Amino acid sequence: MIKLSEMDLNYLIHSVRDARAIGYVVVASATIMVYEWSILLEQEVSLIWYSPWSLVKVLYFLSRYSQILDIGVHFQEHIQTSADPKICYISHDIATVSSGLGIAVSELILIVRTCALYGNSKRIIYGLGLVWTIWVFGNSWPIVKFMKTSVFEHQVSALIPGCYLTKASPLILICFVSLLLLETLMVVLTVWKAFKLFRGSTNLLISRFFRDGIMYYFCLFTLTLANVLVILLAPHDMLDLLDTLLRVSHSTLCCRLLLGLRETAAFADISAQRGGMVTTLPVSGQMEFGTPAVNDEGEMSMLES
Template identity: 30%
Template sequence: MSFILGQIITGVRDVYSLRYSELASSTIVVFDHLITLDDEIELVWKSSWSIGKMLFIINRYYTLASVIANNRVLFGPALSTDVSLHFFRWQGWTGLFAAMIAEIILQMRLYALYFLDKKVLRMMVAAFIATSATSAAIMGVVLSKITVAVVPLPVIGPFCAPVKVPDYFYTFWIPILSFETLLCFMAITKGIQTFRTSGPLFRQGRQLVGILIRDSIVYFFVMFATYLTCLLVWVLGTRDMLEIPIGFSVAMSCVLGNRVILNVRAANRDIAELESKMAGSKHHTTDPLDGASTWKQVISKQSQRIRISSRPVVDRMEEGEVLQDDHIDTLTDIEMEQLRTMRADTPTDSHQGFIVI
């Protein structure tokens, strides 16, 4: 009798823990939506359509829809076993989908940090596909084996719980953690290279580059802690606790992924305003980098200058290169401000290169 009573108490406690954790993660998502709504309208909805805008909308509103659905199921009347089984499967795939969307956003930012380097892009995409496919395979196998049992509980009533969950389900998080570690290493490496460089490119462009690096590193540490917590809960917790960390992983992926986009767009807006003021005060002529030039072409031009200027002065003099007092890596104000923008909006000739969101 005492054993049965203990099982009932444990079941009730787990259900309330699940409900309160889902309510807490939902609060994070809704609160972030409210406090960033003005930035969303100004920086996203008023901008032209781009990959970044589409990712932002999907990441923001699919997560909001999932939050509403989760709370409807957990706090509403009991569902049938078939509906509950479909809900568990949808919830599992939603966790993976949210992580993938946020990782795509971060990869595009790192691609911008590495000056649209195709080798870096290929490496990130290959690692992303490998880790995502591995996690998807684990999720698919596990969800195909899960069944649902209706557990009658006092006060709460009938409650559907997953059963026959494989012991290796926790391995789902390992590929995701591995890929997050790779992205963080790339961001830290680029940050060290950036702030060690003494050339005017990085002295003048640290504001936006710093935001990119900061958001990448902060994103990693928060998400690493979240995913690691998910892994530990799935290893050490009961099967009734499997759903508890999923809500937080989805919420944090949504919030941080959106903040990465909003922060860079806000910085881009501030820099554009500064350019406008400088152009008005100095009466500049037409910007030579506008028109047919895309952001990719600008990056290539400036990267070439950096590579040339980084060669030893002696070698350049031996080749007969004429060196001025200000050296070849000195950029004009117009070039400098144009380079700093790292346009958040879609370029006019977007077909000529990768769109940096």
């Protein structure tokens, strides 16, 4: 019988605890995903599935359902026992690329929404489009570097589930810091437009538009910041503690944002048909709603999509 020293025993206990913590986060993320589908499926079918095809509809489906791959791969990577390092390396690469693409799509949804706030101004569209493109291609190198430098080994004990990451490039931090900056930019643009155009408005549509957008931005910002802290402070085998949750949260919040807007706008259309006084919701024409515009005198007018 092999006797473990106190140091080895403590290391084993901490390794089991860390592996289970990651597993719990993966399970929690999958639970959030399934729960969202169960409560929003009817709304999604009526508001998204039967709507005309558009850029936003394509982005919605990509963001909504690509996370299935992420969840499946992360389950295989962190839940299985006696994990093969070669399989772990492949799974890790797939999960990294899939998560990156999924978050990029979610950020594009938020950018489309932010452009809508500015009346689909070409300057804003081209500016944010350029920022997003630079952000995507700029993060490609640290992601590739991270995948190439990641090293997996067998777990020190069969009691420890999941893959054992022993080495990885810290350059992955660049991706999350740049994500923080991108989301900060969109928060600033949203808050500025809300203050400038809709200060003091009590309209339900306008209030919900900005309330949900700003709240979701700050939720994503907080979770991204937490991921940065994990990368800076956690050991190598805990680097992806919040990756799955961050991916699912981006998909969930962005899709909820679109569903909420379409539901509110549908309510506005019904109220308008019945003679109610409801202001058109200020979102992109690609979302099939009206868009606000500001004339030279600083007054806001509504343009039909």
